[in-house]
Amino acid sequence: MSISNFKKDKKIRSLAPKDFKEETTTVWSFKQRGDWATHSGVYRGNWSPYIPRNVILKYSKPGEIVLDYFCGAGTTAVEAKLLGRKCIALDINDKAIELAKKNLDFNLNGLFDQIYEPELLIGDARDLSFIKDNSIDLICAHPPYANIIHYTDHKEGDLSFYDIDGFLNEMTKVAKESYRVLKPGRQCAILIGDLRRHKHIVPLGFKLINIYLNAGFRLKELVIKRQHNCKTTGFWYKNSIKYNFLLLAHEYLPIFEKPKELLSSKEDYTSYDKNVSLSIETCNCRKTLKEMETTTVWILPKKEYINFLNKNIIKRYATGKKYKIVNLSFSSYKNFKWEKVEKEDLSLLLIYSSIFENFDISKDDIKNYLSKGVELIDMLTPFLNKTGHVVIKLKDLRIDSYIIPVAKLFVDSISNDFLKLKEIIIITKDEEIKDFHKDNQEKDLKINHEYLLVYEKVK
Template identity: 30%
Template sequence: MRWSLTPSVWVHRSGSTCASSRAPWSRWTRRTAASRACASADRVSQMPRVIGAAREKSRLTKEEWREYTKTVWQIANTTHAEHPAVFPVEIPHRLIKLFSWHGETVLDPFAGTGTTAAAAVPLGRKVLCIEQNRKYVDIIRRDCSHLKNGNLTAIELMNVVHGDSRDISFIDDDSVSLIVSSPPYWNKADYGSARANLGRVAGYRRFLDKIKPVFEECFRVLQPGRKCCLVTANVNQHTDQGLLTFPLAADFGTLLRNIGFMMVSEIIWSKDGTGGRWGSANAQRPIFGSYPYPPNFLFKNVHEYILIFSKPPARKSRGPKVVPYDELMADARRRR
């Protein structure tokens, strides 16, 4: 395996030495005190105690706390000339500030053009980007190499892997503090011709089966009690039964729960009137049939979902009417 410092790029393919060796990853994640504090098994059952400079650098203002803890985020949509489906940097910026500490490691298994990296590096987080399209890997290097946090540059804080997120065996178990990503929208965008491009899978159920190993790997590498945040949306498809909505966001929720994640919250990303592609009301034209009863009417899609999952054991509720989670999920686990 070769290591580059401009910024670091791990050329990772299944069966390569990168897939079988975790030593470089371990060295990288141990460089900061915050990462070392999270590495020990007896300290990762919940959000680690962070003191001193790391805590101060991670602090949210009252205004940020008030805005970020709302369940609807009104954020302008964005586009990219070289990628068919991107999301605004403000989304990972908020999630990273909410769910991680300065110096910790953030993983994006579907890195695209590096939106998560663009948010993580200025906040002083280490970020590992995994992307199956070499073109997008080069874009991340081009667009993010100038970013820094104080004296820390992208060289120290960012690593980019060209590879398939279904095999990230080079990453240690329980070594990632936060996952922020936007999985591919099934059958809606051209993410390239690479074999690892899951967005091109034809059948909906087959798509869910193909993407499941990615989330299983995410579950393995995420520290217990920490968060996995996914930006996604339901998708519309023309079928022989008409124009139908496939509940991708809901099915992702079921898929991750069956793997072992617990869903702790969801945020509505509202794009109404913000412009741009992929859901802007201003950019969509309703599909009508015979007025006033259009048989193929398409609602204007002006929202997406930010699904927030936690890897057990999470911090336990101590309310007076607590229902055991294992009891509630017993039926779901028997179906696995």
């Protein structure tokens, strides 16, 4: 990406965002990108400075070392300097490093007794051999997405030119190096989004989470970053309805932690023999839906959450008159048979899971749910018509202070040749977005998002 046309930003008016409060929930939503200090959105694809500011404040202390191996225009490095942290920032693009140096050319005017100027380097995230083992306090980085925006003139090793499989293979090397240089017990935050190919979702975020987990990390938090640049009126609204697709409006910010002790083995969530029960529920959709949701983030009224959720799902995905709502809960499992429903007769199968309302849910319960949930979908797929959809409502869980990414695990477990992942939708309640931006001393973020996994019958 050329920086020849970039000019130095306007005179610095402030060194911090106005009325800033640290995020306390798992949905981060910044209506303004942030323009304090030298921050701007001129460099395509750079992330909002609110993200590294929150991560740095929560997971590091003044004087500690922050590493960003996808430096770009230097957003993380600027925040590290503003917050009194040391920083090592590198990028394979020499022109990006030039721009980052310009963005870091400002004075802190006695804000700290000790000022730490970030160390900017031209380098490759896959080779951090110049950094010692167990020496970094925090990693905070935003990689280029697979073959979306190109940042160099096809420089060798530029990950922005790799397509999905190649990108993930190279990120495997980045994850291994991240694990090596990070101190035990410390965190690594990576922002990543999903892609759409051939009208279906490629769960790039979940795939990248797997890579870092396979490298030895544990998942400390899974934050949803909401996008605010998705227009949902006029042209986009009409086409979202006409062609039945949602505008991608979310990214993932998984925050990994390097265990203080080596993990004995990787946990397997793919099968577990325990019983669950199934029940058919009805939908109360008395009121008409004035406007449908058209992005992958649905912020619904708290008072009528399920009602609005059902109406949006049914109106968009129940292409025929017949649909079923099924609830999975724990108790004795019985062979389940549809009554008065023929094969290839349903337009929608909506699966809720009351098991996630239990506060004492265990890892064994999750294994149980995944096994029986996949079994249920395989069993009921033949009842879907040729344009039918399966929608599964799920939520992440926290067990022993770590996140169990249930939606990701479910996607990993599905291997049904007749279904293809169409959408990953994030759902949350409007009042929870507003109410939990308060000062608190909680170490963990409040999980206030759920998922809808939307599968489409393709055979």
